[in-house]
Amino acid sequence: MHLVLIGAHPDDEALVSGTIAKYVDQGHRATIVMATRGGRGHWKTPSEKLKEIRTMEMEKAAEILGAEVIFLDYKDADIPGGDSLREELVDVVRQLKPDIVLTFHPLVWRDDHRRIGLAAVDASLKASLPLVETSYPYHRPSPDIYFFGRPITPLKPDIYVDITGYMDVKIEAFRQHSSQWVKWEVDKSGMSMEDLLEQYTHRFRQYGIESGVKYAEAFISKHGRKKAYDLLPSTR
Numbered sequence: 001m002h003l004v005l006i007g008a009h010p011d012d013e014a015l016v017s018g019t020i021a022k023y024v025d026q027g028h029r030a031t032i033v034m035a036t037r038g039g040r041g042h043w044k045t046p047s048e049k050l051k052e053i054r055t056m057e058m059e060k061a062a063e064i065l066g067a068e069v070i071f072l073d074y075k076d077a078d079i080p081g082g083d084s085l086r087e088e089l090v091d092v093v094r095q096l097k098p099d100i101v102l103t104f105h106p107l108v109w110r111d112d113h114r115r116i117g118l119a120a121v122d123a124s125l126k127a128s129l130p131l132v133e134t135s136y137p138y139h140r141p142s143p144d145i146y147f148f149g150r151p152i153t154p155l156k157p158d159i160y161v162d163i164t165g166y167m168d169v170k171i172e173a174f175r176q177h178s179s180q181w182v183k184w185e186v187d188k189s190g191m192s193m194e195d196l197l198e199q200y201t202h203r204f205r206q207y208g209i210e211s212g213v214k215y216a217e218a219f220i221s222k223h224g225r226k227k228a229y230d231l232l233p234s235t236r
């Protein structure tokens with residue numbers, strides 16, 4: 001099977017990288033599609049330089065996870081909403097033919113994340129319609145979709161993936177995004193890299209506690225298809 005993550009910025013995959021590593025380890029294929037190269041994700045590094053750095057970081061992280069990576073080259077913090085993004089993602093889905101799509105829940109707070117999530121779910125359906133003609137043939141059935149991120153409404157995860165054996169590789173991939181570690185001059189929180197790693201680890205331990213395993217990643221499934229519960233190696 002083919003799992004495709006559709007995200008906005010290099011490091012977005014860190015929310016679900018254990019699932020990617022586990023899936024690859026089980027003999028499946030994984031592709032990470034990033035809409036931007038993260039050219040505005042720093043307080044001082046010039047945008048073009050930052051894009052280069054974060055492209056490299058993303059490629060290293062993907063290699064550690066065993067995934068391929070594709071960039072769409074939208075502008076960070078300016079991903080367009082609406083039809084143009086959806087049309088591009090229709091062709092992405094048609095080219096990659098995913099069985100599973102992981103993407104942001106369309107109700108998360110940040111606009112880039114929200115737009116990519118909504119466009120990904122709409123494109124996944126539209127890509128399956130034979131009479132929607134683009135450069136690529138239609139892809140059926142449309143992939144099962146699992147959302148990640150924290151919605152602004154109090155929606156609880158309903159799918160957990162046990163990533164207990166994959167925390168080391170997950171952390172190693174996360175460490176590659178070092179441009180994002182000490183980011184903002186205005187951030188006076190005093191958090192060290194080790195503090196951030198502890199916080200990162202704790203988050204997935206918390207999901208593990210919620211689902212009865214050591215470490216887990218959490219998803220909200222797209223309802224409406226019974227099969228939505230079958231494709232991820234979830235704890236239920």
Ligand SMILES: [Zn+2]
Pocket residue numbers: 008009011012113
């Ligand atoms: Zn992001």
